[in-house]
Amino acid sequence: MKKRNLILLLSMALTMAMIFSGCSTKNEEKKEADEAKTATVKTITTEELKENYKSEDWKVVDTRINDAYNGWTLEGVSRGGHIEGAVDFSANWLKVEKEKKDEILDEALKTKGIDTEKNIVLYDANGKDAKAVADYLSEKGYKNLYVYDVKEWAADESLPMAKYENYKAIVPASIVKEVIDGKKPESFENSGAIKIVEASWGEEDTSYAKGHVPTSFHVNTDWVEPPPAWMLANDEALAELAKKLGLKKDDTVIVTGEATMAAYRVALVMRYIGVEDVRVLNGGNAAWTSAGYELETTSNKPEPSDDFGGTIPGNPDLIDTIAEAKEGLENPDKFVLVDNRTWDEHIGKESGYSYHDKKGRIPGSIFGYAGKGDSTTLDYYRNIDDTMRNAYEISEMWKEAGIDTSKHLSFMCGSGWRAAEVLTYANAMGLEDVSLYSDGWIGWSNDASNPVETGEPKKQ
Template structure:
């Protein structure tokens, strides 16, 4: 018999490959079984009993709007469970540089750690599971899921909502507004940005939205709001009365907040900002249009402007607050480098420093950022975290708080957030550092403040 050694070698090699594959598959299955974490549903009574315990953390995985107070996904009452922290499943979809590194830092800051029992709740049966799978890859094992609808149905169980959460609206609410599901005042939707070109607007916007150029509400060189008579013309030209529900948004939300604060100062009683900006609208897969909608004017605003004059103050009032620190505080919403005078933060502002006696209120990494007040998807950060941050800064909430930045944009957004949270006696110092630094007689400080 002739032995085909080549055929035998191939046969033996094939057998080894099959055995190897089987061995690898069995090992993979064994490892998968060993690393798989089985989460179980937790009952309401057990959840209630463990709230506040050091080795337990309650995590709201829903959209930020639900945490703030909106009743979404069929929940009877909006808001979050007491002592719950937020870690939205939406944040896992955000594409940013060093996303996982940033989310890992968020977990740590909120006390969501592997040594704790972690309860993750939602209302749609999806959000909690998505976060479970993310945490499982990070070594979390003791995880439980909970349907918050059960909690919301029991009126004896408290849910915490921000006093003015309705000022920040979800994209679903705006969509309902467009489709006549919200009944109330006449409404206007505006996309806000700087410049006449309106590139973002023309690339696609919320149906029916009209573009507002921030030059319509403020002017240089100080970049304060326009005079009251000019603001009235702006309102009439854009069809805004004191009774109009005004919804504002943008590719970046900061110009929208700037305009929102000015409208509230003027006397518009119902001003809303889309939480998370235009990105939240696109993530909701709602319709987008590209046609340029024209402004439709009205003949009367309905009240004398400003009807809410205390919402924005100018240099004389800011100097009075600076001179009497027992009654009020100038709160600096700029980067630490700007606050301490290392940089001015602006190419058109030469002076460096801060108004003497002002307190740092945090901001972001540069003059166009507000990471300290925003989540990774640019929605508003947890209110308890904002207030805790200010408490550590030594900001007394019982005093009048006048927020300022360089020219008013960052401070306007933070003022709006403070309003959402129900902080009283708050205002925007419109001129900010730009105006303060123009008069060399105004007291200025640099460097790190003295801690007393």
């Protein structure tokens, strides 16, 4: 009996030893894997970066929020913008929950030339963003990864940094928060009355009441383009709207909203009315909550005023009529009509709208990209978090499409929503000789006397 118990105890001891040995081996393997992953991420000095950042074997990547890359001075960096030649891949994109997220991010890596064969320098200003992207890339098999604090580069005035010429047209959430808190941040130092506007379709209970940026008052998109036609309201109606909203020529207006496209549409109409300083929250309400701020549900009301302080419309050249679009098309050496609809809309495969069945395109217009889905998408112009896409990539896309930015660009879509957003991005990039053909395809095709084309356009 004693012998059997001894054998049983020895057997149990051997089994436990094997279990602990296996666990130890697995723990060691995991530790080695973690150490191997960490070992691939090195810190690069400013001197080393200066020597290599222009090399084809190196790729410099800005991992901060999109606005910092565009030009805003954020997180204690002494100069706004990005290291000259750097591409963007924001750590913020990794937090977004969206269908086909992995596919979208893989496409971004490919487009930006962030490939496994290169030395990848990931920089930030908070010590967190670069590490987050480094971890992400490590899991995808990237080996030669470096992290860098861009504050060091920005502190040396002799080192080149770049920014969009008019980056201030689209505003980061942190700057909007400072404005709401009564501060006068970068580019708002000389602003008079600053008003926050929430733009969305429907009355307050449709979207606004569910949550909006604090202090913002609601603007129903139907007020700028009344149903059932949903074409831009006439100047008299817009003048009345300006009174209702208490707008003044010298106001600074920041437009926000859950649907960023609506915000850009309303912002452009306000510019047309004559408000001299109109901007948009880059990324809309999602950017606000992503920054850690809360939306409010309080109903804020504008204070009406009869004194706009100028003529309405104060910026009539911003919007083209059908007659002006036709005149422009007769002068292709100076004018480009950019069609910001989907490819299927452009070739006449579908109309893009449930309330409009006419299909085709305006002869002479050039396909200028929009979304990969339906008429509510703008994938080719946005990052995964709905912020503005890299301006250099937009420029390259236009170049490949045959859009000459040295000419006057008139952007159009179905009725003006998509094109208004694209036009604002063009402004942020520094293009000022631009306009919106606001009636778009719907306005054009409603008149049977206007010519229409379908099918794939002939190559120029």
